[in-house]
Amino acid sequence: MQPIHVIGGGLAGTEATWQIAQAGVPVILHEMRPERRSPAHHSEHLAELVCSNSFGAQSSDRASGLLHEELRRLGSVVIGKADEHQVPAGGALAVDRAIFSRDLTETLASHPLIELRRDEVHRIPDEGIAVLTTGPLTSNSLSEDLQRFTGRAYMSFFDAASPIVVGESINRDVAFMASRYDRGEAAYLNCPMNREQYLHFWQTLCAAEQAELKDFERETAKFFEACLPIEEMARRGEDTMRYGPLKPVGLFDARFGHFKDPQNKDKKPYAVVQLRQEDKQGNLWNMVGFQTNLRWGEQKRVFRLIPGLETAEFVRMGVMHRNTFINSPELLSAALQFHQRPTLLAAGQLVGTEGYTAATAGGWLAGTNAARIALGQDPVTLPVTTMMGALIDFISSAEPKHFQPMPPNFGILPSLPTKIRNKRERYGQYRDRALADLSTWSQHYGVRLHSKALEAVG
Incomplete structure (x- = not known):
């Protein structure tokens, strides 16, 4: 079986690589550091956290916390390591960033189906299955190739976004x-x-x-x-x-x-x-x-x-900063496949999701679907009533003309059948519906949910 290529060793690439290997498919993860440094990174480790050490609110009746819990149940290696290396941060899931990144690097490098290559990829692979997870600081050469592949009008290099x-x-x-x-x-x-x-x-x-x-x-x-x-x-x-x-x-x-x-x-x-x-x-x-x-x-x-x-x-x-992202509503399906080439997938900030946990979620879905394609299975999409499903649905179906990156939030979920004025109670209902629908979905597609997460919540 030909290996899948994952390009970019951030949070999305790390998660995608792990899910591919766990599905029994060989995978090559390309990370240009330390051969070439980015302006924002300081180490050679995978999944380096560059802006803060926090994955956001931890409680599952918060948007980021619900996304954490969905990923725990789906066997996310990134959230698993975040839980393992957690440090006190009030209500946030924060980690010892140096140990967290080093552990993930060692974990992936020791997997028998993962090859970690320290090289810069200048062009999208012409053949085979590949996952692009190069993040907001995609190298100039690969950015130019992405422009060639997608069309110059579908690439953004600066994020000038309103609240x-x-x-x-x-x-x-x-x-x-x-x-x-x-x-x-x-x-x-x-x-x-x-x-x-x-x-x-x-x-x-x-x-x-x-x-x-x-x-x-x-x-x-x-x-x-x-x-x-x-x-x-x-x-x-x-x-x-x-x-x-x-x-x-x-x-x-x-x-x-x-x-x-x-x-x-x-x-x-x-x-x-x-x-x-x-x-x-x-x-x-x-x-x-x-x-x-x-x-x-x-x-x-x-x-x-x-x-x-x-x-x-x-x-x-509102933000105004350097950020490379594609116009995903024009280019991607809800399975994170490019319409013009279904064997090419993308995830992370490159597709317009915002935040560490959102990048991890996209990596999980892109990696899972890349492996399914390699195994001759149909790709999956997640229920839009889950935070993962709603986020990916948004970035793949928003109005292309005004597309801006989006973080996880309850505003993108479908409304509840009954209006609930109390915000905490309403968010709790969103959570309960999301986790119930995730369980039903997993049974339908034969995706194993991890009992450790279920026991912890229960």
Whole structure:
């Protein structure tokens, strides 16, 4: 049997490689370090954690915690080692990062079906089964080959993304649905500001603290001149935002009638923040034009000054950083196979999932399906009621025109049959449904769930 090639030894590549080998299929894992270093990595070990040592909230009634639990049950080597090397971090799953990465490297290197090659791959393999897991800092040569394979328009090298808000956390007594000049159906949620509210927001935004760019991002910061951070736009003048994404023209709140009516002229907003629907169900809303380099805590503090967003729940914060990712809704199936070549799969941040645990989840699915293809079996997809299934469904079916990377969050799950106002109880119901559906799914496809995880939860 020809070995499967996995390119990239981060979290997704490590998980994919392990799942392939555990299925009895030989696999070659290509990792360019230490032959060639990336700007963000410091060691030669696999699955190096570069931004923090935390996989996010640990409780299974939190989005990341539910994803942890699904992966535990599915036999994830990454989450298994994270549990083994856990360090105290409040409610988060954090690890001793040096021991964690070293152990994973030794575990994979000692597997009889895994060959670890320390080499840089410059081109996508022309034949056979391969999994791309090269992450947000994919090398220039492989990036160029990806552009050749996918088409230049389907590759992004910088992530200039606006915050995404849970729809039910937006105050609909303030925000109203409308499209500018009533063109087409009402498609945007609009948060109106009077002059006093706008000036307070503008002044606070100008003074807010920015995140520090990494050295390799400062060199390319000029890219963002064509896509200005909202705070930079604010600093260019009191009215700059009002002539840009916050322009108040052509937006009419049907609750007050038309602003040209003399009786309603005082209802015309001084500025308007628009939110665009991000998912098919309308659970998530994107703040239009609010790409930002503010620190995450500052984003929550400042953006909750916007009328209608006072209690907004953010599932993704705005970012502006170097990041290589493909337009997955155009290119990938929910099995993480490329439409134009089903024997080529991809996972991790390269496909637009965000965060350590999400990368691991994509690696599990891509590795599992690569092995199934090699064994002559049909690839699998996960139920959309699971966090894994919902995340992969989102990145493979979102609106391609506005596609942005997405972290695990409850907003991407299908709604519950009955509306539950208490957030903790609602999230608990999401968890119970997800784990029950995962069990049913595993029986149907003959995927063994690991009893140790089940006992721990029980």
